[in-house]
Amino acid sequence: MTPKDMFTHLGSIIASLMFVWAMFQQYFPYQLRNYIERYSQRLLGLVYPYIQIRFNEFTGERLMRSEAYSAIENYLSSNTSSQAKRLQADIVKNSESLVLSMDDQEEVADEFEGVKLWWASGKNIIKTPSLSFHPVSDEKRFYRLTFHKRHRDLILRPYLNHVLKEGKAIKVRNRQRKLYTNNGSYWSHVVFEHPATFQTLAMDPVKKKEIIDDLITFSKAEDFYTRVGRAWKRGYLLYGPPGTGKSTMIAAMANLLCYDLYDLELTAVKDNTELRKLLIETSSKSIIVIEDIDCSLDLTGQRKKKKEKVEAEEEKDSKPKVEKEEKDTRGSQVTLSGLLNFIDGLWSACGGERLIVFTTNFVEKLDPALIRKGRMDKHIELSYCRFEAFKGLAKNYLYLESHDLFLQIRKLLEETDITPADVAEHLMPKTISGDATFCLEGLIQALETKKEEARLKAEEERQKIEQSAKEEAKEQDKNHD
Numbered sequence: 072m073t074p075k076d077m078f079t080h081l082g083s084i085i086a087s088l089m090f091v092w093a094m095f096q097q098y099f100p101y102q103l104r105n106y107i108e109r110y111s112q113r114l115l116g117l118v119y120p121y122i123q124i125r126f127n128e129f130t131g132e133r134l135m136r137s138e139a140y141s142a143i144e145n146y147l148s149s150n151t152s153s154q155a156k157r158l159q160a161d162i163v164k165n166s167e168s169l170v171l172s173m174d175d176q177e178e179v180a181d182e183f184e185g186v187k188l189w190w191a192s193g194k195n196i197i198k199t200p201s202l203s204f205h206p207v208s209d210e211k212r213f214y215r216l217t218f219h220k221r222h223r224d225l226i227l228r229p230y231l232n233h234v235l236k237e238g239k240a241i242k243v244r245n246r247q248r249k250l251y252t253n254n255g256s257y258w259s260h261v262v263f264e265h266p267a268t269f270q271t272l273a274m275d276p277v278k279k280k281e282i283i284d285d286l287i288t289f290s291k292a293e294d295f296y297t298r299v300g301r302a303w304k305r306g307y308l309l310y311g312p313p314g315t316g317k318s319t320m321i322a323a324m325a326n327l328l329c330y331d332l333y334d335l336e337l338t339a340v341k342d343n344t345e346l347r348k349l350l351i352e353t354s355s356k357s358i359i360v361i362e363d364i365d366c367s368l369d370l371t372g373q374r375k376k377k378k379e380k381v382e383a384e385e386e387k388d389s390k391p392k393v394e395k396e397e398k399d400t401r402g403s404q405v406t407l408s409g410l411l412n413f414i415d416g417l418w419s420a421c422g423g424e425r426l427i428v429f430t431t432n433f434v435e436k437l438d439p440a441l442i443r444k445g446r447m448d449k450h451i452e453l454s455y456c457r458f459e460a461f462k463g464l465a466k467n468y469l470y471l472e473s474h475d476l477f478l479q480i481r482k483l484l485e486e487t488d489i490t491p492a493d494v495a496e497h498l499m500p501k502t503i504s505g506d507a508t509f510c511l512e513g514l515i516q517a518l519e520t521k522k523e524e525a526r527l528k529a530e531e532e533r534q535k536i537e538q539s540a541k542e543e544a545k546e547q548d549k550n551h552d
């Protein structure tokens with residue numbers, strides 16, 4: 072029997088004596104009763120050196136579920152469920168994972184900075200009289216924490232803070248995340264279940280690690296942001312050609328940090344007031360995304376005519392950007408200064424822990440005010456697939472670490488621009504057996520075709536320049552004559 076058990080027994084003996092005493096107390100005069108009660112409590116305090124704190128599941132007049140109770144529940148389910156012999160099981164995250172927590176009337180031990188303490192779960196059943204045949208019973212659950220009184224300072228502040236913080240973090244990890252989209256000035260959401268992760272994202276490993284470190288540092292930097300007096304937010308600008316993984320990276324960011332996603336379609340927002348309303352409604356631990364910022368907002372203050380812009384792009388790049396045409400810019404009066412106000416303004420401090428991500432295919436077209444440091448803290452270029460990124464894709468798609476054809480592919484990737492999306496398409500299994508060599512040969516063929524196309528295009532350009540130089544010389548000769 073541990074000293075704590077011994078004292079607990081002693082405590083229950085004294086409590087029983089007090090109960091017997093209470094039975095008879097009505098026969099004693101009030102003053103004497105008070106006197107005896109006070110001294111019996113003191114006596115109990117002398118022989119029972121443990122402190123107990125009770126955390127009820129429901130608190131307040133309106134009986135709201137206590138935040139502390141649910142944080143403790145999460146903390147105990149992950150930290151002590153291996154000790155408890157009787158467990159309760161529950162399913163979270165859309166039937167994906169099973170969470171175990173200790174059953175009623177169980178006790179588990181925990182340790183903090185070398186100090187041992189005990190958590191017990193319990194419930195009181197209160198029977199309420201009812202007219203129906205079955206009496207209505209109300210279960211009031213609670214957790215009771217017991218620790219030695221000499222550790223009072225350690226447990227009351229650092230330990231309980233640790234439990235609450237850890238419990239809330241576990242809750243965030245277990246919750247089902249959401250993808251919000253705005254329909255005018257309202258958000259609607261679906262369950263966010265994108266499988267992209269940083270492991271599956273093909274890019275230079277050094278650059279990838281730098282981004283992951285930056286995100287994790289941000290998510291743990293609440294104290295830093297409070298100390299330096301800044302709103303706890305960070306802006307990312309992702310830029311690069313279509314199909315280089317900008318949207319995929321946003322999904323990977325949300326999965327890494329367990330954040331919700333708010334995909335803000337600026338062209339559907341009527342004006343700055345509506346934009347403010349939408350942004351105030353976003354919750355903390357979220358990523359607010361504005362895709363194709365150059366298309367959503369005209370930087371001179373007027374809305375761009377999307378179709379014209381897309382046509383101009385198609386001329387430049389033979390690949391049509393069909394999805395961009397779907398956006399409708401009619402009727403929106405959101406301005407650049409309106410947007411900047413929301414990024415910098417007071418709202419951005421509400422709730423905290425928010426990432427703001429802009430994506431664009433044309434970084435050079437953006438107003439410098441929009442992307443200056445402090446607004447967009449980190450600029451990330453996602454570019455064409457080089458060999459390091461290809462290796463990531465080959466490992467992911469074909470389970471290949473090396474292959475005889477890698478050398479040839481390496482050389483071609485150095486000479487030819489191809490997007491990771493195109494490479495990934497070639498690495499998709501084309502036969503039931505998923506023959507890797509077949510996929511790699513297909514990729515080589517595509518790379519060679521692209522290389523030849525680029526050579527012909529360059530040749531055409533060169534001829535055009537020569538032609539116009541010749542014409543210019545002719546013109547000059549004519550003028551001289």
Ligand SMILES: Nc1ncnc2c1ncn2[C@@H]1O[C@H](COP(=O)(O)OP(=O)(O)OP(=O)(O)O)[C@@H](O)[C@H]1O
Nearest residue numbers: 271272273312313314315316317318319491492495
């Ligand atoms: N770096 C990458 N790693 C792994 N897969 C990628 C990568 N880039 C693109 N892909 C694949 O290509 C598809 C298109 O990529 P994604 O939508 O992320 O491109 P994007 O840069 O957002 O393009 P856009 O500018 O047109 O919006 C994705 O579904 C993904 O499977």
Ligand SMILES: [Mg+2]
Nearest residue numbers: 317318319362
């Ligand atoms: Mg995209």
